[in-house]
Amino acid sequence: MKTLSTTIALSLVAVVLGSLATSVAAQGASEGFVNAKDIKWGPAPPSIPKGAKVAVLQGDPSKAGPFVIRLMVPPGYKIPPHWHTQDESLTVISGSFYFGKGDKVDTSKAPTITAGAFHFLSGKDHHYLVAKSESVVQINGNGPFDVTYINPGDDPQNAKK
Secondary structure (H helix, E strand, C coil), rough: CCHHHHHHHHHHHHHHHHHHHHHHCCCCHHCCCCCHHHHEEECCCCCCCCCCCCEEEEECCCCCEEEEEEEEEECCCCEEEEEECCEEEEEEEEEEEEEEEEECCCCCCEEEECCCCCCECCCCEEEEEEEECCCEEEEEEECCCCCCEHHHHHHHHHHCC
């Protein structure tokens, strides 16, 4: 059973990602080709901690079906332990991350993934990311894209205003 806050949060994510998908489609992504210089970055959806930028390269992550997005983060950026309903594939485009599995952040046990690295995650795998440097990761998956934090207090949508 979804709570009202979950429904509102998913609606906000749908609006943000849907508007980005429309923006990219207008640039020619519907033809399947976008040059790096033509990628339009916007703020990440409210389910992702502030400071990240996102670009939708294909599809609409807020809807059922395949999508490709890129996430750009500053050094030290952290996405606390969380999981997604659907499987996803991650490719590091630039920079480096600590990528850990589990319910607690522990960079001493997390491997470093660097530019060119690929990782497949099954839906509901608990994981976290900590950027060692400014980094870009590409996420390929099937929508709708969602984020469920292990600790609800880590969800930026639950943060006190």
